[in-house]
Amino acid sequence: MYWDIFCKVIDNHGDIGVCWRVASGLAERGEAVRLWVDDASALAWMAPDGHPRVQVLPWAECRTARPGDVVVEAFACELEPAFVAAIAERTRATGRQPAWINLEYLSAEAWVERCHGLPSPVLSGPGRGLTKHFFHPGFSAATGGLVREPDLPERQAAFDRQAWLRARGIDWRGERLLSLFCYEPPGLHALLDALARSAQPTRLLVTAGRADAAVRQWLAGHSRVGSLVLDGLPLMPQSSFDELLWACDLNLVRGEDSLVRALWAGQPLVWNIYPQHDDAHLAKLDAFLDWLGAPPSLRAFHAGWNRPQQPLPAIDIDGWRPAVQQARRRLLALPDLVSELMRFAVRG
Incomplete structure (x- = not known):
């Protein structure tokens, strides 16, 4: 599948660090990934060799891009309206919505298991009628697990x-x-x-x-x-x-x-x-x-x-x-x- 992962760097590199681990993990399993990020400078030392199946792209360029099969919105970053409109357009054209996943912050709190996987209908804007799903990393079988490379x-x-x-x-x-x-x-x-x-x-x-x-x-x-x-x-x-x-x-x-x-x-x-x-x-x-x-x-x-x-x-x-x-x-x-x-x- 073709994945679009969106990341905004707040202040401490943890967000881009997690997103890179996810992107490269998907690539290692044969997936194709575009990582849209507003500040990719930390990747110069964090992942200096990159990965041949991961494209790192400036956030602003997503406004004219066509979405892939899966869209991952990491850590409550908000997608550009133009990209959301493109998700809706692809859905109308194919009759199937790309998977739209809200990748959430990590916690061991009890509510995480209750919320993992829940749908979040989009009620307004260019994505009205589409559905996101919450995806919670976690420490139990009732959550999305933790990043771990097979080797x-x-x-x-x-x-x-x-x-x-x-x-x-x-x-x-x-x-x-x-x-x-x-x-x-x-x-x-x-x-x-x-x-x-x-x-x-x-x-x-x-x-x-x-x-x-x-x-x-x-x-x-x-x-x-x-x-x-x-x-x-x-x-x-x-x-x-x-x-x-x-x-x-x-x-x-x-x-x-x-x-x-x-x-x-x-x-x-x-x-x-x-x-x-x-x-x-x-x-x-x-x-x-x-x-x-x-x-x-x-x-x-x-x-x-x-x-x-x-x-x-x-x-x-x-x-x-x-x-x-x-x-x-x-x-x-x-x-x-x-x-x-x-x-x-x-x-x-």
């Missing part, structure tokens, strides 16, 4: 941590390894202080962008970092980011795409959830921790990491690992998101 377990099993670190000039000598990909979590300075004071040596691999800037702010007020060694990382392709998570003993991640990749890594993780002004993100975080079966110490760490004026308990990597590994096994038994999208589009 992911094999690639991970063949991964050589020491060689990967050496190739990036990281002088690892067996100390505890942590990755940091975050916004500006309230608990960051407390964590860095604790790591610097700890008797256990720690090497923190800091991703480029907001995480690096936040760590630099902490460094400005410190003359020494004690037991903590810091390594700054460049912007990296998605495949290298996955390998970073495989290499570390604990992954501090943010947003949605990196949360999923940390789950596949199977190592203990802490989620810096994207903050919302009405604190709606906290209910979403609690639902995820419920699904994960997070032990009390991991719940307490998430509270201190994401909420101001909350104490940050000690890291407990060994105590957190079983819940994450059990969750990974549950997820591997479920269909992946790209396969579910393809099935859903055919049914629609």
Whole structure:
């Protein structure tokens, strides 16, 4: 089938990251994809080699395009009226509407299972009479699943941590390894202080962008970092980011795409959830921790990491690992998101 995926980049690259994983996943399964995006600049480092079956096109050009067999409207981006009119025109001409899917944000909240797959009739405008369908990624068989490449377990099993670190000039000598990909979590300075004071040596691999800037702010007020060694990382392709998570003993991640990749890594993780002004993100975080079966110490760490004026308990990597590994096994038994999208589009 021919797919049109629409994406608007808001501010943190997670939207284009998910859309690229979906687009390239479809392409790997033999589908043809056009990815319409308003700012494709992040793909230069996120997916530098592209994919021969994925066309990346400027958003504005969709106004004169004819729709394919499936239209994916990602993360509440709103299609151009001219493209919606083209969907209606194709429907009239063929007697069959292209599948029109609203790909929604990821959540473990209970309402997701109730809403996944529901129709959304278009009641006005050029698409009046057409029908969209909600498609919710999720953590259970009653949702659309998570992005997972078919060869992911094999690639991970063949991964050589020491060689990967050496190739990036990281002088690892067996100390505890942590990755940091975050916004500006309230608990960051407390964590860095604790790591610097700890008797256990720690090497923190800091991703480029907001995480690096936040760590630099902490460094400005410190003359020494004690037991903590810091390594700054460049912007990296998605495949290298996955390998970073495989290499570390604990992954501090943010947003949605990196949360999923940390789950596949199977190592203990802490989620810096994207903050919302009405604190709606906290209910979403609690639902995820419920699904994960997070032990009390991991719940307490998430509270201190994401909420101001909350104490940050000690890291407990060994105590957190079983819940994450059990969750990974549950997820591997479920269909992946790209396969579910393809099935859903055919049914629609």
